[in-house]
Amino acid sequence: MKSYSKLLGLAAPALILMGCSSTGEVVDAPIEEVPAPAVIEQPVTPSITTIPVDPPTFSGTTEVYSGDALDDPDSVLAIRVIYFEYDSSNIRDEFQSVISAHATYLIDNPNAFLVLEGHADERGTREYNMALGERRANSVKNAMLMQGVSAGQLEVVSYGEERPAVMGSDSDSWAQNRRVELRYQGR
Secondary structure, eight states: HHHHHHHHHHHHHHHHHHHHHOOOOOOOOOOOOOOOOHHHHHHOOOOOOOOOSSOOOOOOOOOOOOOOOGOOSSSSGGGGGGETTOOOOOOHHHHHHHHHHHHHHHHOTOOOEEEEEEEEEESOOOHHHHHHHHHHHHHHOOOOOOHOGGGGGGEEEEEEEEOOOOOOOHHHHHHHHSEEEEEHHHH
């Protein structure tokens, strides 16, 4: 019985292969022409892209970036804007790691110099928004000083509502204008 099973196990694949063999003949089959589908042109409507108010997440790659860490697009150092809530200079939790990364970079690069530009949305008086922009920039500065950054590496500037990132008088525009921009000297 065992030898019969073995013989059947060997013969079955051979029979299947023989059944699939080709005679080598080419058969001319008529080719049916199918008309191309009609193309209906749709009007193109432009889309408006907004800047995210939350920091983007980066997918870690296995490649090692060999240039300056500030130029690595996959690094958290590529995030150079800290966003704030309405009428607030408190740093949001999701930006703590961004500030820490920049603080570490400044500590590791004592010749680097960072300008912290404070901004506000258009609501409020000009004077109030200048002060709010300064408070926001100072919040980021103080967080970096607490982590060991030298005060000589940081400068605070406030533009208030004068340099909006986005023009508009709606909640999305205002959210993108409530920010501190991190500008490294010479970049």
